[in-house]
Amino acid sequence: MVKASAPGKCILFGEHAVVYGQPALACSISQRMTIELEVEETFDKWRIDGRTFNPKKHPHIDFLRKQLPPTEEQPIHIRIRGSIPKASGLGSSAALSVALCGALQQLRGADLNPMQASELSHRAEASAQGGRASPMDTATSSFGGFVVLSDTIEGDLEYLGVRTMDVEGTTLQWHLHTFNTEIPEGVALVIGNTGVHGSTSAMVKQVANLLLENPQRSVELETIGAIARRGIQALKEGNMEAVGQAMTENHMVLRSLGVSSPELERLIRAAAPSSLGVKLTGAGGGGCMIALTMNPEETVGAIEMEGGRAFITHFNEPGLAIEDIT
Ligand code: PMV
Numbered sequence: 001m002v003k004a005s006a007p008g009k010c011i012l013f014g015e016h017a018v019v020y021g022q023p024a025l026a027c028s029i030s031q032r033m034t035i036e037l038e039v040e041e042t043f044d045k046w047r048i049d050g051r052t053f054n055p056k057k058h059p060h061i062d063f064l065r066k067q068l069p070p071t072e073e074q075p076i077h078i079r080i081r082g083s084i085p086k087a088s089g090l091g092s093s094a095a096l097s098v099a100l101c102g103a104l105q106q107l108r109g110a111d112l113n114p115m116q117a118s119e120l121s122h123r124a125e126a127s128a129q130g131g132r133a134s135p136m137d138t139a140t141s142s143f144g145g146f147v148v149l150s151d152t153i154e155g156d157l158e159y160l161g162v163r164t165m166d167v168e169g170t171t172l173q174w175h176l177h178t179f180n181t182e183i184p185e186g187v188a189l190v191i192g193n194t195g196v197h198g199s200t201s202a203m204v205k206q207v208a209n210l211l212l213e214n215p216q217r218s219v220e221l222e223t224i225g226a227i228a229r230r231g232i233q234a235l236k237e238g239n240m241e242a243v244g245q246a247m248t249e250n251h252m253v254l255r256s257l258g259v260s261s262p263e264l265e266r267l268i269r270a271a272a273p274s275s276l277g278v279k280l281t282g283a284g285g286g287g288c289m290i291a292l293t294m295n296p297e298e299t300v301g302a303i304e305m306e307g308g309r310a311f312i313t314h315f316n317e318p319g320l321a322i323e324d325i326t
Helices: 059-067 092-107 114-128 136-143 200-213 215-236 240-256 262-274 296-305
Strands: 002-013 024-039 076-082 146-150 158-167 170-178 188-193 277-281 288-293 309-313 321-325
Touching: 002 092, 002 136, 002 215, 002 240, 002 277, 002 288, 024 092, 024 136, 024 188, 024 215, 024 309, 059 092, 059 114, 076 092, 092 114, 092 136, 092 321, 114 136, 114 158, 136 146, 136 158, 188 262, 188 296, 200 215, 215 240, 240 262, 240 277, 240 288, 262 277, 262 288, 262 296, 288 296, 296 309
Parallel strands: none
Antiparallel strands: 002 024, 002 321, 024 076, 024 146, 146 170, 158 170, 188 288, 188 309, 277 288
């Protein structure tokens, strides 16, 4: 039996603007997905949580088991556990793919390889989503900590590598970076889930239409890029007041782009008084908001009073990890 886990992610700066080449920063969260693989002794087919595996229902799992086939012929029983809410922009699907890569690597007797897991699960997510997927979720889940995605190499950050993908005849390219930082004691992130499912593709399209009609509004995307760079610098310096300030500014630009929602605004208003900074995270239109706070319990309470589901997460959570081998 092998068991591997990988964290979800949230976006601290730069969503939407990253689609147009600006830098975005994601960080791993404390909530994780765990995959347990056990060689079947009695059953003659692959199973997931006791049911026969259906490749149509789990295309990314099917993709990965073909990329990293177990060395033995016997079928495998996959058990999935996790505390990342689904379809809320927290990267639960990417974390599942990354944890599965790690577990399959172990089953094959190989060392844990986050770079390979990051690449393969990005391709798995893209093939399951019919082509389009940025490598942000899978990279953050694989490496843990902070991941900066940009269309240029950001000289003052540690370079992880370039990722390319051919989509409908064009080659997309992303540069991945990371950095280390000491986060001052007592600072946490609180994630508030509206429970409303925002569609990433619909929100990305909405911003694209806005820009098509008003090309001059690309200035707002550049503003988000500038805020993201300032926020990243503040984070590297451990200046959490400045990080919070940049988050709130980033949110105001996202709101003006039209990707917030009444539910998000309610949770953000509730969390603001006890926080250093607040913003929506991910595509918007629903989904989650985040609050940088020195008073996590108070912030959780305020969000829950407004009907959101809230939980605390910490920085520098590890990426892909082995939990158990027997
Ligand atoms: O829905 P999420 O949390 O995976 O975030 C999407 C982020 C966007 O910038 C809106 C889209 C993208 O592909 O980067």
